[in-house]
Amino acid sequence: MIEKLDRRQKYTRKVLKESFIKRMQEKPLSAITIKEVCESADINRSTFYSHYKDIYDLAFQIEDNIIEDISATLSAYNYSKNEEALQMTEKLLEYIAENRDSCQTLFSEHGDPRFQKKVMMLAHTHLLKTLEVENTNVPYNSEYLSLYIANGSIHVVQHWLKSGMKESPKEIAELITKLAKRGLSSFSDTPPMFSI
Amino acid sequence: MIEKLDRRQKYTRKVLKESFIKRMQEKPLSAITIKEVCESADINRSTFYSHYKDIYDLAFQIEDNIIEDISATLSAYNYSKNEEALQMTEKLLEYIAENRDSCQTLFSEHGDPRFQKKVMMLAHTHLLKTLEVENTNVPYNSEYLSLYIANGSIHVVQHWLKSGMKESPKEIAELITKLAKRGLSSFSDTPPMFSI
DNA sequence: TATTATAATAAACTGTGTGTTGATTAATTA
DNA sequence: TAATTAATCAACACACAGTTTATTATAATA
Numbered sequence: 001m002i003e004k005l006d007r008r009q010k011y012t013r014k015v016l017k018e019s020f021i022k023r024m025q026e027k028p029l030s031a032i033t034i035k036e037v038c039e040s041a042d043i044n045r046s047t048f049y050s051h052y053k054d055i056y057d058l059a060f061q062i063e064d065n066i067i068e069d070i071s072a073t074l075s076a077y078n079y080s081k082n083e084e085a086l087q088m089t090e091k092l093l094e095y096i097a098e099n100r101d102s103c104q105t106l107f108s109e110h111g112d113p114r115f116q117k118k119v120m121m122l123a124h125t126h127l128l129k130t131l132e133v134e135n136t137n138v139p140y141n142s143e144y145l146s147l148y149i150a151n152g153s154i155h156v157v158q159h160w161l162k163s164g165m166k167e168s169p170k171e172i173a174e175l176i177t178k179l180a181k182r183g184l185s186s187f188s189d190t191p192p193m194f195s196i
Numbered sequence: 197m198i199e200k201l202d203r204r205q206k207y208t209r210k211v212l213k214e215s216f217i218k219r220m221q222e223k224p225l226s227a228i229t230i231k232e233v234c235e236s237a238d239i240n241r242s243t244f245y246s247h248y249k250d251i252y253d254l255a256f257q258i259e260d261n262i263i264e265d266i267s268a269t270l271s272a273y274n275y276s277k278n279e280e281a282l283q284m285t286e287k288l289l290e291y292i293a294e295n296r297d298s299c300q301t302l303f304s305e306h307g308d309p310r311f312q313k314k315v316m317m318l319a320h321t322h323l324l325k326t327l328e329v330e331n332t333n334v335p336y337n338s339e340y341l342s343l344y345i346a347n348g349s350i351h352v353v354q355h356w357l358k359s360g361m362k363e364s365p366k367e368i369a370e371l372i373t374k375l376a377k378r379g380l381s382s383f384s385d386t387p388p389m390f391s392i
Numbered sequence: 393t394a395t396t397a398t399a400a401t402a403a404a405c406t407g408t409g410t411g412t413t414g415a416t417t418a419a420t421t422a
Numbered sequence: 423t424a425a426t427t428a429a430t431c432a433a434c435a436c437a438c439a440g441t442t443t444a445t446t447a448t449a450a451t452a
Contacts, residue, residue: 030226113309152348183379240401
């Protein structure tokens with residue numbers, strides 16, 4: 001069921017969301033009050049409550065738009081095909097680069113950890129699929145492997161965003177893919193050892 | 197300057213900390229009020245303020261004890277010696293296993309993300325040292341590599357704690373070390389590729 | 393153990409944000 | 423233009439934060 005929104009409602013939600021993101025550039029979610037978001041958006045506080053349950057509900061709805069976009073990007077690729085993993089990662093990073101403003105804020109230290117967790121779980125689930133399809137001989141519970149890779153990767157992206165995106169999406173995508181596949185040995189001269 | 201504490205003060209802080217951890221098992225930091233912590237600890241709210249600035253200050257002090265312990269463990273090992281990396285990881289996991297109760301809560305989804313970040317940065321810094329000592333030919337900024345490994349590892353530990361610590365500290369230590377060194381290729385039959 | 397010092401308590405008070413309600417005003421759309 | 427619906431305004435009860443002051447209880451120590 002798709003909501004049909006009045007122009008006024010569209011405007012209200014738009015400015016509330018913008019005001020919220022602006023606040024989040026300065027302080028963490030838990031320190032942001034409904035009152036200040038409304039004041040800076042010039043929207044009556046009563047109106048806020050006819051759109052959102054509380055401040056977390058507003059945050060949730062902002063985050064969800066991005067989650068949906070990311071999910072769509074992930075679904076567009078076939079994971080059983082190994083070559084597409086790199087392409088997909090690159091595509092994802094390009095999306096983030098395009099939506100620099102909101103992504104940078106949501107992934108920052110002020111960002112909602114639940115959001116970051118959601119993105120991570122999305123990546124995690126997709127990774128699990130790949131691992132199970134292409135690698136049936138994984139000894140440990142793939143759960144651990146996938147969590148490791150998803151979280152490592154997300155923090156690389158986080159650092160990339162934080163430090164001003166000096167590298168291209170392609171470069172970061174390659175770095176992430178290499179680390180997942182061969183870890184540190186990707187970057188050393190010596191051939192990888194077969195036992196530690 | 198070491199604070200010399202009255203018995204009464206020791207008791208007050210002890211029960212407040214215990215009460216806080218108990219609350220945190222049920223809800224996130226941001227939802228915990230000073231009022232409820234004091235009531236469940238049977239300590240007057242005024243007394244709370246003579247010990248802590250606010251609820252975050254209390255959280256901070258609990259977390260700091262653990263941070264110090266972890267830091268001490270990390271410092272006890274020589275990172276330039278490759279063999280010790282595994283030993284150290286194991287030692288760290290043993291510490292966590294011993295302090296199961298508080299660690300499990302602090303690392304859970306209700307736990308303070310700042311704490312988790314602090315632990316991560318600690319691991320990150322120590323890792324950087326190793327990387328720089330033993331691997332001078334790392335092409336990228338080691339920052340990325342270290343962040344990747346530290347975060348991946350922490351989430352493996354988090355999952356381990358959450359799912360009831362079925363594996364031994366040794367097993368998890370080996371898993372983490374393998375993933376860092378050779379990534380997924382540690383677990384596949386086929387020899388690792390030299391380019392992706 | 394009696395004295396002194398200090399910590400904890402109790403009660404009151406101000407302040408700030410929350411969440412709700414009902415009447416009023418303004419904008420939208422058909 | 424009329425009917426509908428959204429936003430505003432003002433007022434309210436409520437909960438928790440943070441501070442203050444006087445009082446009571448406990449600990450350290452001479």
